[in-house]
Amino acid sequence: MSVQFPIAELPDHATAEIGRKLFAGNSDFLKGVVAMDGLPPADRMEVCFAGRSNVGKSTLINALTGRKALARASNTPGRTQEINYFTLLDKHYLVDLPGYGYANAPIAIVAKWQRLLKAYLSGRATLRRVFLLIDARHGPKDVDEEIMTLLGSSAVTFQVVLTKCDKLKKPDLDKIIDKTRATLTKYPAAYPEIVLTSSAKGEGLDVLRTIIATME
16 A cells, blocks of 8 residues: 655656756856745746745755855744745746744734735746745644645645754654644645655755756
């Protein structure tokens, strides 16, 4: 019997090499966007990274591209308040969405983020997939499920990426994986694979690079 939402595995060497070459090329910060009219031209495929504040989005983007300071990582939750665009050669945009679920942010700012997020997710034709980052130490939270619901209503496919997997022992990680699988069964927009990562250890980066590079 096959497992629902299996763990994504590294493909064969030749396919993995496609991902390595894409991310070994030039990647640069393009712009930070605070309104829909500031989005760059929809002239290439884009994937975006979403997640609760401090889940490790910026750190993961830096690890994927091998650029330590490409995306600004911060220990202060809620620092990323713009939709940040990064170029990956001339083929892809990597998009870092504002962190959500930061209770101490002013209500007006949170509302503005939410409006921008909804407008972006529902109105960007070149968006192929959202990578929804979830901290493996905590598993899916209610606020993550709110985003999953939003993605479903926007008809946007999302794939869960568990971050900081090196922080857990295997039995504890297995419990979080089971909890995540149970949550995802409720959301038809969920892509049927989970990616396990550790930016600190480099785990899962080749898997994620290959997924992005071979996406249609």
